[in-house]
Amino acid sequence: MSAAAGRTPLEVDVAIVGGGLVGASLAAALAGSPLRVLLVESVPLGAGDQPSFDERTTALGNASRRIFEGLGVWAAIVAEAAAIRVIHVSDAGRFGFARLTAAEQGIEAFGYVAANRRIGAALWERLGAAANLALRVPARVQNVAIAREAVRFEVVAESAAAMAPEPVVARLVVAADGAHSQMRIAAGIGAQLEDYDQVAMVANVASDAPHEGTAYERFTAGGPLALLPLHDGSRAVVWACRPAHAAELLALDAAGFLAQLQERFGWRAGRFVRAARRFSYPLKLMRAAAPVATRTVLIGNAAQALHPVAGQGFNLGLRDAAMLAEVIANASGDPGSPELLERFSAWRAQDRRGVVGFTDSLVKLFGDRRFGVAALRDLGLLLFDLTPPAKGALARVSGGFGGPTPRLARGLPVRRV
Numbered sequence: 354m355s356a357a358a359g360r361t362p363l364e365v366d367v368a369i370v371g372g373g374l375v376g377a378s379l380a381a382a383l384a385g386s387p388l389r390v391l392l393v394e395s396v397p398l399g400a401g402d403q404p405s406f407d408e409r410t411t412a413l414g415n416a417s418r419r420i421f422e423g424l425g426v427w428a429a430i431v432a433e434a435a436a437i438r439v440i441h442v443s444d445a446g447r448f449g450f451a452r453l454t455a456a457e458q459g460i461e462a463f464g465y466v467a468a469n470r471r472i473g474a475a476l477w478e479r480l481g482a483a484a485n486l487a488l489r490v491p492a493r494v495q496n497v498a499i500a501r502e503a504v505r506f507e508v509v510a511e512s513a514a515a516m517a518p519e520p521v522v523a524r525l526v527v528a529a530d531g532a533h534s535q536m537r538i539a540a541g542i543g544a545q546l547e548d549y550d551q552v553a554m555v556a557n558v559a560s561d562a563p564h565e566g567t568a569y570e571r572f573t574a575g576g577p578l579a580l581l582p583l584h585d586g587s588r589a590v591v592w593a594c595r596p597a598h599a600a601e602l603l604a605l606d607a608a609g610f611l612a613q614l615q616e617r618f619g620w621r622a623g624r625f626v627r628a629a630r631r632f633s634y635p636l637k638l639m640r641a642a643a644p645v646a647t648r649t650v651l652i653g654n655a656a657q658a659l660h661p662v663a664g665q666g667f668n669l670g671l672r673d674a675a676m677l678a679e680v681i682a683n684a685s686g687d688p689g690s691p692e693l694l695e696r697f698s699a700w701r702a703q704d705r706r707g708v709v710g711f712t713d714s715l716v717k718l719f720g721d722r723r724f725g726v727a728a729l730r731d732l733g734l735l736l737f738d739l740t741p742p743a744k745g746a747l748a749r750v751s752g753g754f755g756g757p758t759p760r761l762a763r764g765l766p767v768r769r770v
């Protein structure tokens with residue numbers, strides 16, 4: 354018999370497992386709603402091993418900016434974010450390149466680059482103030498039993514003074530626990546995995562030239578290399594390379610790393626002069642076999658984990674969170690009913706398919722070094738540079754790939770009052 358047996362269960366409408374970028378955003382979107390919400394997160398904000406709010410930076414598109422404005426967290430994020438006003442895309446060793454400016458598109462910026470830790474701090478501050486949210490951190494979920502009427506599980510606090518597990522009954526469980534989601538497994542949902550045989554090396558670097566809001570994407574033989582502008586004038590490097598090369602890069606001292614970066618990227622961003630600590634992330638495409646199951650819904654990386662080449666993973670997951678909040682916060686009945694989950698799933702399908710397909714084909718098209726393919730890429734980049742409609746299309750990428758747009762992303766409150 355479980356240690357939690359006999360205790361009165363905590364009854365909630367929605368239990369969110371995982372309070373990283375996407376789960377915390379969903380909780381923030383449900384803050385102040387009539388729903389009773391539980392958020393269980395295994396690693397506290399600020400801990401060295403927090404996997405979502407780590408040393409990375411995230412490029413947020415304009416739809417994400419609007420969602421965060423609606424959640425009341427944007428002011429805290431933008432205070433330490435850099436605007437992307439120019440995007441420069443090139444193919445190493447080839448002549449084609451494209452340059453897009455926000456001004457030409459009639460927009461203020463293509464997006465904003467913010468530190469994951471800053472986004473986490475803004476979101477979690479909002480969660481602490483909401484009376485309808487119960488937060489369990491650090492804690493994990495165990496003994497999950499999913500039935501037609503409800504999901505039952507126990508929450509185990511990870512604190513030193515071990516307490517008896519807390520029984521919970523939820524009408525809906527949201528898996529927001531990342532690419533290796535335990536909740537997805539508990540719900541019996543499989544996943545398709547494709548290994549890109551690439552590792553993303555991430556580091557912040559400084560150069561002797563101002564970034565002027567320019568984001569660079571350079572496709573190289575080993576994988577794409579992105580340079581993003583940062584608030585403090587430095588740049589975030591996201592360099593996808595073969596695992597053996599990544600291991601070499603990690604082993605180099607700062608000067609050796611900067612020399613390799615300079616050689617691979619060229620001189621468009623000036624001379625690289627300083628590098629902060631380097632981190633690495635293996636890159637895989639993960640797609641859950643189904644977006645929903647009985648009283649369970651998957652969002653963010655638990656549903657789809659992407660290559661960072663187009664900076665779309667979180668932007669997509671945030672739209673998942675915004676749409677889920679809208680569907681359940683505006684429903685009068687059971688938030689875990691099959692009809693509601695099917696509606697969420699149908700409304701998100703096109704955007705999810707579009708972003709996953711776009712990102713995957715970008716990795717494959719630019720990863721193919723055969724001559725004909727390279728020439729086609731050059732042509733593509735040149736045409737892209739010359740034809741304004743194509744540029745407009747890229748500028749719209751940040752808004753989503755179709756299907757209904759969440760109310761928050763349209764500047765409206767979550768609830769239709």
Ligand SMILES: Cc1cc2nc3c(=O)[nH]c(=O)nc-3n(C[C@H](O)[C@H](O)[C@H](O)COP(=O)(O)OP(=O)(O)OC[C@H]3O[C@@H](n4cnc5c(N)ncnc54)[C@H](O)[C@@H]3O)c2cc1C
Pocket residue numbers: 370371372373374375376393394395396403404405406409410411412413492493494529530531532535536553555591634652653654655661663664665666667668669670
């Ligand atoms: C190098 C790199 C750069 C990227 N850059 C961008 C970018 O510029 N723009 C963009 O849009 N996306 C970017 N992404 C993608 C983005 O980081 C992910 O899409 C995002 O982290 C997904 O958030 P998530 O909350 O779904 O999952 P995660 O970030 O994985 O968070 C999962 C959370 O769940 C918690 N958790 C896990 N298991 C449990 C459990 N059993 N119980 C309780 N809690 C649990 C974890 O501690 C964590 O807090 C990038 C990714 C990489 C690798």
